[in-house]
Amino acid sequence: MSVYIQGISCISPQRSFLSEGLSGEPVNYDTPWLSCIEPVYKEHINPTLARRLSRYIKMGVTTALTALKDAGIEMPQAVITGTGLGSTEDNEKILLAMYENQERMINPTHFIQSTHNTISSQIAIMLKCHDYNNTYVHRGFSFESALLDGMLLIAEGKSETALVGGVDAVTEGHYINYARINRWRANTNGSLRMITDKGAGVVPGEGSAHFLIGKEKSPNTCACIKSLELIYKPASSAQVIERCNRMLAENGLTPADIDLVISGNNGDTTNDFFYQEVSGQLFPDKATAYFKHLCGEYETAGAFALWLAASILKTHQIPDGILQRGVVASPLKNILIYNHHRGDQHSLYLLTAVL
Amino acid sequence: MGTRVFITGTGIFSSIGRGVDETLASMVNGKTGIAPIRILETVHRDFPVAEIPFTDAELLALTGLSKDLPLTRTTLIAYIALKEALASAGIQQTGDERTGFISATTVGGMDKKETFYPEAATSQEWLKYIDTQDVAAHTEALADLFGFRGFITTASTACSSGANALMLGARMIKQGLLDRVVAGGNECLTRFHLNGFNSLMILDKEPCKPFDQHRAGITLGEGAGYLVLESEEMVRKEGKKVLCELTGYGNSCEAFHPTASSPDGVGAYLAMQEALKIAGLQPADIDYINAHGTGTDSNDISEGMAIQRLFGEHVPPVSSTKPFTGHTTSAAGSIEAILCTLALQEGLLFPNLNWKTQMTDLNFAPVTKLTKQALKHVMSNSFGFGGNNTSIILSKY
Numbered sequence: 001m002s003v004y005i006q007g008i009s010c011i012s013p014q015r016s017f018l019s020e021g022l023s024g025e026p027v028n029y030d031t032p033w034l035s036c037i038e039p040v041y042k043e044h045i046n047p048t049l050a051r052r053l054s055r056y057i058k059m060g061v062t063t064a065l066t067a068l069k070d071a072g073i074e075m076p077q078a079v080i081t082g083t084g085l086g087s088t089e090d091n092e093k094i095l096l097a098m099y100e101n102q103e104r105m106i107n108p109t110h111f112i113q114s115t116h117n118t119i120s121s122q123i124a125i126m127l128k129c130h131d132y133n134n135t136y137v138h139r140g141f142s143f144e145s146a147l148l149d150g151m152l153l154i155a156e157g158k159s160e161t162a163l164v165g166g167v168d169a170v171t172e173g174h175y176i177n178y179a180r181i182n183r184w185r186a187n188t189n190g191s192l193r194m195i196t197d198k199g200a201g202v203v204p205g206e207g208s209a210h211f212l213i214g215k216e217k218s219p220n221t222c223a224c225i226k227s228l229e230l231i232y233k234p235a236s237s238a239q240v241i242e243r244c245n246r247m248l249a250e251n252g253l254t255p256a257d258i259d260l261v262i263s264g265n266n267g268d269t270t271n272d273f274f275y276q277e278v279s280g281q282l283f284p285d286k287a288t289a290y291f292k293h294l295c296g297e298y299e300t301a302g303a304f305a306l307w308l309a310a311s312i313l314k315t316h317q318i319p320d321g322i323l324q325r326g327v328v329a330s331p332l333k334n335i336l337i338y339n340h341h342r343g344d345q346h347s348l349y350l351l352t353a354v355l
Numbered sequence: 356m357g358t359r360v361f362i363t364g365t366g367i368f369s370s371i372g373r374g375v376d377e378t379l380a381s382m383v384n385g386k387t388g389i390a391p392i393r394i395l396e397t398v399h400r401d402f403p404v405a406e407i408p409f410t411d412a413e414l415l416a417l418t419g420l421s422k423d424l425p426l427t428r429t430t431l432i433a434y435i436a437l438k439e440a441l442a443s444a445g446i447q448q449t450g451d452e453r454t455g456f457i458s459a460t461t462v463g464g465m466d467k468k469e470t471f472y473p474e475a476a477t478s479q480e481w482l483k484y485i486d487t488q489d490v491a492a493h494t495e496a497l498a499d500l501f502g503f504r505g506f507i508t509t510a511s512t513a514c515s516s517g518a519n520a521l522m523l524g525a526r527m528i529k530q531g532l533l534d535r536v537v538a539g540g541n542e543c544l545t546r547f548h549l550n551g552f553n554s555l556m557i558l559d560k561e562p563c564k565p566f567d568q569h570r571a572g573i574t575l576g577e578g579a580g581y582l583v584l585e586s587e588e589m590v591r592k593e594g595k596k597v598l599c600e601l602t603g604y605g606n607s608c609e610a611f612h613p614t615a616s617s618p619d620g621v622g623a624y625l626a627m628q629e630a631l632k633i634a635g636l637q638p639a640d641i642d643y644i645n646a647h648g649t650g651t652d653s654n655d656i657s658e659g660m661a662i663q664r665l666f667g668e669h670v671p672p673v674s675s676t677k678p679f680t681g682h683t684t685s686a687a688g689s690i691e692a693i694l695c696t697l698a699l700q701e702g703l704l705f706p707n708l709n710w711k712t713q714m715t716d717l718n719f720a721p722v723t724k725l726t727k728q729a730l731k732h733v734m735s736n737s738f739g740f741g742g743n744n745t746s747i748i749l750s751k752y
Contacts, residue, residue, distance in 0.1 A: 079608070084491075094547060094550070095468070095547070098469065098546060102398055103550050106553070106554040108551070108614075111548075111550075111551030111554055112740065112741075114551070115511075115513050116461065116511040117511060117513055117739070117740070117741040117743055118613070120608075120741065120743075121608070121613055121740075121742055122613070124608040124742060129608060129610055130607050130621060131607065131608065132606045133606065133608035133743055134510065134523075134743070135510070136508055136509065137509055138509040139491045139495075145509075149523065152527070152530060155530060156529075176476070177485060177488075178485065180482060180485060181482060181485045230506060232498070232507045233504065
């Protein structure tokens with residue numbers, strides 16, 4: 001089921017957009033949540049259309065179109081999106097309108113944009129792409145389900161390429177909503193310190209990342225995704241360790257062959273132990289990088305991690321501020337990403353350099 | 356190529372019945388679930404709907420689950436259908452890695468969210484439901500109640516969601532990633548989408564009449580449908596009884612407009628064509644099409660034209676069963692797939708109720724009377740907002 005990553009694009013709280021890897025010093029946030037450094041959307045989307053689209057959709061459509069450009073192709077053979085929250089902005093607008101106007105005068109645009117498949121749909125309309133189109137909304141599996149579906153299409157020989165993305169955007173309403181059940185941790189000392197300043201709960205973030213994956217290695221190809229494993233509510237880290245060993249073995253590898261581990265620690269004392277135990281057992285001496293202090297915790301954060309890994313393999317450079325320990329082997333060949341969301345949806349990605 | 360995919364169990368709950376037997380009886384007796392609104396609290400009482408005639412409290416009692424659990428109407432309805440599906444397939448063990456659970460919904464926990472919205476900042480009772488808002492909440496609630504621990508995900512492509520869940524399940528089994536998948540969709544009625552559809556002015560004030568020249572829009576319904584898909588090897592190994600085979604599937608995108616289909620139905624055409632190709636069938640092999648047939652101006656002409664273009668001289672009997680069940684949105688794909696399994700088993704063509712006048716743009720009329728006919732291959736169409744078109748083919752085994 002392996003695929004090549006032919007094009008990438010990422011809008012995040014860091015300087016990632018249209019950048020060959022993360023550029024500059026890591027950006028620190030003092031706000032309750034990390035928000036994206038956004039591009040000028042009308043440079044990528046027709047301005048008339050852009051005015052009508054909610055922020056979340058603009059983010060998604062922009063990284064989709066720019067990932068295609070990065071791949072140097074005009075038409076993907078599938079469009080698949082993963083989102084954990086969908087458009088909370090449009091959702092909130094409808095609820096407010098229903099309440100204030102006693103269910104009269106609902107704006108149809110908000111309803112259309114509130115359905116979770118709106119990004120996949122909008123991308124297809126812009127490209128006039130009639131091919132396979134799908135959307136997954138499953139918490140920390142949203143992006144991974146989309147990616148798995150894309151990899152499956154390519155393995156089936158149905159599609160030669162697939163445009164796969166993960167998009168989530170925070171709104172104040174969303175933050176307030178989940179604050180009531182103590183989902184969040186206060187961003188007391190700045191986002192760059194969220195992992196070291198441990199505590200219960202997470203500092204939320206957001207982002208949009210798209211990947212043009214394909215059967216073939218093209219001139220722009222930066223990495224190969226060899227395997228993707230999804231593990232639902234593992235009883236303990238032992239289950240994750242077992243799956244990881246199995247995944248590596250299926251690719252003729254052992255933990256010793258991994259050159260860099262990208263780990264989704266976020267400082268949440270409730271469930272960061274998974275990362276510590278997996279790392280401690282399998283990769284105690286391996287170069288390990290963290291990423292959630294850069295993007296925050298959100299359902300499709302795996303997409304940011306994949307973008308980071310792909311851009312590292314593309315540029316042969318590790319950006320500042322992510323390596324926690326160890327020395328990265330040169331040449332860098334195998335990267336393992338281990339990420340989970342709330343301790344419930346775990347994923348393992350195995351990437352290799354394309355030589 | 357890959358392994359064959361068989362349906363070994365089904366579970367269904369909608370306005371026309373709780374369970375497969377009640378559902379079949381309603382279909383055979385021409386008994387619609389469409390009626391004036393009784394359960395949903397809304398100012399728009401002039402739209403008929405196809406509600407499941409139980410309050411949330413009554414649904415909870417039917418499930419036998421604890422009232423302390425945060426269960427949305429979505430989850431309650433889905434629970435009942437899922438339980439039947441598992442029992443019907445004789446599934447005892449659900450927790451292994453090679454068993455998947457793929458559900459689908461669009462509104463998720465919106466029924467509770469819209470109820471508590473005005474007091475969301477202060478209500479104590481709302482605290483219990485905050486984590487049930489998102490689409491995946493019901494999937495995980497069900498996964499945990501029934502012990503699924505393998506591959507779990509949720510598709511959300513509006514009105515084609517249920518069909519996409521089935522399609523992904525079938526593909527994963529065919530590629531050898533899983534041996535068994537329980538897949539389907541569900542949706543409960545909410546003010547949110549009733550108002551949303553109303554804002555698009557596509558709700559009929561009378562019960563919907565798909566493919567009628569004077570059709571005036573959708574009648575919304577609610578429900579859930581789950582199917583158990585198993586690989587050839589599983590069926591043989593466990594000596595399972597087979598209801599039918601899932602032989603074809605196709606997914607394409609209209610790529611035309613966020614809510615309307617293109618006049619020539621290019622997306623519908625491609626989805627149906629792809630399904631035929633996967634099934635290794637010709638258009639003439641299809642004995643019945645359970646159309647998406649929502650009763651909107653746009654869908655029925657679009658789907659109708661696509662059917663004519665693809666099937667040419669061999670347009671099979673076509674009907675929309677939405678005048679029975681209403682448009683169950685995310686559940687439609689799986690509910691209607693289950694109706695297709697019944698059609699295959701019983702050798703019945705279900706009627707397209709409420710139809711009176713031929714559409715001038717189409718050269719076929721739908722089936723209007725319950726008809727006994729041996730069926731070998733049937734096609735089920737689900738076309739959603741956003742142009743997500745999925746077509747499934749089920750075959751007699």
